[in-house]
Amino acid sequence: MKKILPNDNNPFFDEKMETMTRAQIEALQLERLQATVQHCMNSPFYRKRFEEAGLKPEDIKTLDDIRRIPFTTKQDLRDTYPFGMASVPLRECTRLHSSSGTTGTPTVILHTQKDLEEWAAQVARNLWMVGLRPDDVFQNSSGYGMFTGGLGFQYGAERLGMLTIPAAAGNSIRQIKFITDFGTTALHAVPSYVTRLYEVMQSMGVDPRRDTKLKVLAIGAEPHSEEQRRRIEEMMGVKAYNSFGMSEMCGPGVGFECQEQNGLHFWEDYYIVEIVDPETLEPVPDGEVGELVLTSLCREAMPLLRYRTRDLTRVLGRTCPCGRNHVRIDRMRGRSDDMMVLRGVNIFPIQIEKILMTFPELASNYLITLTTDEDNDNMTVEVELEELFTDDYRRLQNLTNRIQRALKDEILLTPHVKLLPKGSLPVSEGKAVRVVDKRTVYQ
Amino acid sequence: MKNTLKQLSIFIENKSGTLIKVLELFSKAKIQIIASTIADTQDYGIYRVLCSAPCEAYTILKEHGINVQLTDVLAIAIEDEPGHAALAISALSQAEVNILYMYSFLWKGRGVLVMRTDESDKALEVIAENDMDLLNEDNFII
Numbered sequence: 001m002k003k004i005l006p007n008d009n010n011p012f013f014d015e016k017m018e019t020m021t022r023a024q025i026e027a028l029q030l031e032r033l034q035a036t037v038q039h040c041m042n043s044p045f046y047r048k049r050f051e052e053a054g055l056k057p058e059d060i061k062t063l064d065d066i067r068r069i070p071f072t073t074k075q076d077l078r079d080t081y082p083f084g085m086a087s088v089p090l091r092e093c094t095r096l097h098s099s100s101g102t103t104g105t106p107t108v109i110l111h112t113q114k115d116l117e118e119w120a121a122q123v124a125r126n127l128w129m130v131g132l133r134p135d136d137v138f139q140n141s142s143g144y145g146m147f148t149g150g151l152g153f154q155y156g157a158e159r160l161g162m163l164t165i166p167a168a169a170g171n172s173i174r175q176i177k178f179i180t181d182f183g184t185t186a187l188h189a190v191p192s193y194v195t196r197l198y199e200v201m202q203s204m205g206v207d208p209r210r211d212t213k214l215k216v217l218a219i220g221a222e223p224h225s226e227e228q229r230r231r232i233e234e235m236m237g238v239k240a241y242n243s244f245g246m247s248e249m250c251g252p253g254v255g256f257e258c259q260e261q262n263g264l265h266f267w268e269d270y271y272i273v274e275i276v277d278p279e280t281l282e283p284v285p286d287g288e289v290g291e292l293v294l295t296s297l298c299r300e301a302m303p304l305l306r307y308r309t310r311d312l313t314r315v316l317g318r319t320c321p322c323g324r325n326h327v328r329i330d331r332m333r334g335r336s337d338d339m340m341v342l343r344g345v346n347i348f349p350i351q352i353e354k355i356l357m358t359f360p361e362l363a364s365n366y367l368i369t370l371t372t373d374e375d376n377d378n379m380t381v382e383v384e385l386e387e388l389f390t391d392d393y394r395r396l397q398n399l400t401n402r403i404q405r406a407l408k409d410e411i412l413l414t415p416h417v418k419l420l421p422k423g424s425l426p427v428s429e430g431k432a433v434r435v436v437d438k439r440t441v442y443q
Numbered sequence: 444m445k446n447t448l449k450q451l452s453i454f455i456e457n458k459s460g461t462l463i464k465v466l467e468l469f470s471k472a473k474i475q476i477i478a479s480t481i482a483d484t485q486d487y488g489i490y491r492v493l494c495s496a497p498c499e500a501y502t503i504l505k506e507h508g509i510n511v512q513l514t515d516v517l518a519i520a521i522e523d524e525p526g527h528a529a530l531a532i533s534a535l536s537q538a539e540v541n542i543l544y545m546y547s548f549l550w551k552g553r554g555v556l557v558m559r560t561d562e563s564d565k566a567l568e569v570i571a572e573n574d575m576d577l578l579n580e581d582n583f584i585i
């Protein structure tokens with residue numbers, strides 16, 4: 001079955017949807033929201049929710065009426081595990097993804113065949129937007145299995161018609177061999193793994209600029225700073241585009257940067273995007289940081305209404321020189337549950353990363369450990385030395401002192417900075433673990 | 444004639460097992476260690492090594508992702524008798540040459556003082572003026 005694709009020189013994969021005006025987007029959203037709410041009444045969970053709130057699907061008359069709908073949380077997904085939130089009978093579902101549930105009951109997300117096709121089209125739209133075409137070779141170095149970054153990008157890249165390599169995560173030497181042997185032009189991986197690949201390339205004498213055909217990287221799944229992105233681009237000699245997805249909303253494909261690299265376009269024909277104050281749950285104005293709340297508009301098996309993602313971000317704008325008027329969302333600032341509270345100060349790992357990236361002496365990996373000493377919270381930041389630039393202790397000590405001061409200016413408390421040889425910190429091939437909390441009393 | 448020695452400075456974590464990894468690489472490549480010393484802080488250490496093939500060792504360590512630097516150091520031979528080290532050091536300190544670090548070992552019946560100074564040109568002048576026996580890599584052929 002051959003899918004129809006745009007001409008290679010068309011910048012849009014789905015021109016009609018991608019180039020809608022704001023008015024067209026909002027009209028389509030209202031129509032789709034009303035249909036989704038109606039469809040949700042097939043789910044025992046939402047039927048009960050609406051009854052409890054005294055709300056009827058017909059009450060949703062304008063887009064603003066979405067605020068009358070109660071939020072859906074991760075806990076709701078756990079409570080209805082495994083199938084309590086489905087809006088279609090199970091026989092209509094063709095895929096199940098489940099999260100591991102590190103902190104309790106796992107969660108389940110169901111998909112119909114149409115959901116999977118829409119999802120693939122979303123991912124294909126993103127990859128087309130950053131210039132990929134059927135001539136490209138796409139290597140997916142993401143975990144497969146339950147992790148949606150695997151199959152999500154696989155089907156999306158295939159939908160676009162690229163030669164797609166399901167390399168999966170791990171075995172860096174083999175990954176690099178694939179890149180050089182198959183002429184990989186685009187790679188998807190978590191940012192910390194790209195850094196790892198680069199280090200292995202160096203040790204193998206492979207220069208990504210000279211020895212590979214790479215031109216595009218898709219990076220996502222773990223929060224990273226602008227500085228880390230620039231560093232990755234510099235290392236690999238390619239453009240790196242930020243990708244956003246979450247299994248609850250299907251997976252990757254929800255949002256992606258265009259070639260302007262100024263925020264991620266969240267596809268408003270598929271989702272309604274709200275940013276709310278995590279405390280009051282009231283909407284915040286554009287430009288202000290709050291929690292991202294998403295409503296799916298096209299999903300059949302398990303639509304979610306006003307799902308609290310726990311991701312913190314802000315709206316950057318609703319127009320773009322690329323011609324797409326879909327809302328531009330800033331890179332994630334971290335998750336409201338990643339926030340560390342130390343001696344009453346709120347700290348996000350990304351703040352620490354941002355500072356560490358300003359030190360060229362350091363490699364990209366780092367680990368934050370929180371401990372309790374004599375009833376006080378303490379933070380240790382372990383960093384790796386990129387090159388041994390001196391064998392003079394005083395200069396090494398001077399470096400740790402400068403890092404410590406810069407961190408103190410950012411987070412307002414003084415961490416212990418521990419300098420380690422390169423390669424000492426554990427490298428995860430999935431999502432990097434950046435914070436270890438060993439405090440005896442959790443806050 | 445060369446008047447300095449190539450020393451490897453290796454950055455290691457202050458943790459058991461980290462030194463073994465480095466030593467195994469030396470042994471695999473059949474590179475012989477002539478003298479070595481570790482200085483450490485609470486978190487990390489610098490392992491300084493004089494060996495039979497410093498440039499080759501540097502490449503191997505680098506390929507294995509180890510933080511390593513090639514450093515030029517001065518080596519002076521002294522008689523293996525009390526007081527000779529003090530004579531050499533006092534000549535340098537009178538000329539206001541700072542010694543960043545120093546270690547010593549015995550080589551073929553004589554003492555060897557290895558040091559890094561903040562001003563190696565000035566140090567070399569002092570060594571020449573005082574007629575000290577400066578060693579280079581030719582003295583350490585195994």
Ligand SMILES: [Zn+2]
Pocket residue numbers: 258259260265320321322323324
């Ligand atoms: Zn754009």
